[in-house]
Amino acid sequence: MTKRLERFTYKIWWNLFLITLGTVIYSIGLKGIVPQHGFIPGGIFGLGFLIHYAFPVLSPGILYFLLNISLFILGWLNVSRRFFSYSLYAMVLATLVYESVDVDFGVQDQFYAAIAAGGICGFGVGIVLRSLGSNGGLDVVAVILNQKLNIGIGKTYFVFNFFLFSASLFILDIDLLIASLILVLLTSVTLEYTMAMFNQRKMVLIISEHSEEIAGEMINHLKMGATFIRGRGAYSGKDKNIIMAITNNIVLKRLEQLVFSRDEHAIFIVENTFSVLGSSFAKRKIY
Numbered sequence: 001m002t003k004r005l006e007r008f009t010y011k012i013w014w015n016l017f018l019i020t021l022g023t024v025i026y027s028i029g030l031k032g033i034v035p036q037h038g039f040i041p042g043g044i045f046g047l048g049f050l051i052h053y054a055f056p057v058l059s060p061g062i063l064y065f066l067l068n069i070s071l072f073i074l075g076w077l078n079v080s081r082r083f084f085s086y087s088l089y090a091m092v093l094a095t096l097v098y099e100s101v102d103v104d105f106g107v108q109d110q111f112y113a114a115i116a117a118g119g120i121c122g123f124g125v126g127i128v129l130r131s132l133g134s135n136g137g138l139d140v141v142a143v144i145l146n147q148k149l150n151i152g153i154g155k156t157y158f159v160f161n162f163f164l165f166s167a168s169l170f171i172l173d174i175d176l177l178i179a180s181l182i183l184v185l186l187t188s189v190t191l192e193y194t195m196a197m198f199n200q201r202k203m204v205l206i207i208s209e210h211s212e213e214i215a216g217e218m219i220n221h222l223k224m225g226a227t228f229i230r231g232r233g234a235y236s237g238k239d240k241n242i243i244m245a246i247t248n249n250i251v252l253k254r255l256e257q258l259v260f261s262r263d264e265h266a267i268f269i270v271e272n273t274f275s276v277l278g279s280s281f282a283k284r285k286i287y
Contacts, residue, residue, distance in 0.1 A: 018131040019090045026124030026135060027097035032105040033117040034183075035060070038176055040168050041121060042161040042184035044068060044137030045094075050164065054171055061098035063092065068136045075140040079147065086133025087140060094135060094226025114179040125187070126194025157188050201273050202252050206243040206259055207231070208266035215243050219259055222251060246273075 031043055032174040040046045042103065048063035058066075068091050076084045114127055123199040128135050134143050142156040161184050168177055215226045247255055252270065259266050 015086055015131040015133060016089070016115075019086055019128050019133050020093065022124045022127030022131075023090050023093045023135060024097055024123050024124070025127065028101060028103055029117055029120030029124055031098050031101055032103040033107055033113050033120075035112055036104055036107075037113050037142075037179070038172070038185055039114065039117065040164065040172065040177075040180040041117065042157060042164065042187060043139075044071070046161065046164055046180075046184075050168055050171065059099065061095045064098075064137065065095045068140075071137060071140045074144060075134075078144045079140075083133055083143070086131060087136045090128055090133055091136030110175070110179045111222075114183040115186060116181040119190050121183075122187035122190025123194050126191045129191070129195055135184045152192070157184070157191075192270070201249050202249065203271040203273050204243075204245045204247060204252070204255060205229075205269040205271075206245070206266060207240065207269075208243070208259065208263040210263045210266075211241040211243050213261050214259055214266075215241075217262065218243075218245065218255065222254060222258065224251065224255075 028047065032047065033039070040049050041113040045060065045064045048067060051063050052058065052060045072084065072088060072091070075087055105113075105116065125135055125139070125286050128144075129139065134140055138157060138160055141160075144152075145151040145156050152163050159228055164212060165181060165184075168180070172180065206214060211228070215228070218224050218226050224245060224247060227244045229244050231239065231240045231242045233240060245255070255266055259268055
């Protein structure tokens, strides 16, 4: 599935499809839940909601559009024209969908509403960020920081939203503020998992006295690569070949069975990793 999706990475129609699908999901998730409960969804749209609650002259959708102008200048200067164009399309579409669609999901309980909005919005934003564009707004800043400083997109949202919700203390009551924080937290978590959906890998370290035999079985029977890392036992002082391999959940159990069938005293270490770039794995995405 991953390799199949990689072939579409730079195709215009595929990026427009992801952006359109994700933006529509995100905008409808906002419109169907957030204003009915008076939530602050976080990000630039959240700032638009906050301004709207304090000064109800313009709608959150229009405020979102206006607040994006300066951020799109950053996108134009720091990422690429392609990123700018895709993000501009997403921002205009988000504004149009929010302003034109009249929907109410009818969720009455405040806690349930925060969970539903966070899940839907995070899923929508995650789909968009799997493209070569963004939703605009804070996504532009988040992608720039991720590309230049390797700062996680979810972390950028967290810092911005910390200041946003600090300002919200002067407008929202405490129950509404907590519900909004739950919404934002679930948005960030869902966003990260949506982006990693097709990239999740496992890094495996195997320490064994039969590492050469195990590596040969991995190559011949599991059709997977392996790398030897030179190590030395701290107690025995003996040199050892530690096997490092990258795999997925499907092959992991077969690999575990192979290792312990060859050496029941082996040490089998598994680390989660959501992004493996290069070689036969995912290709580096250039915005």
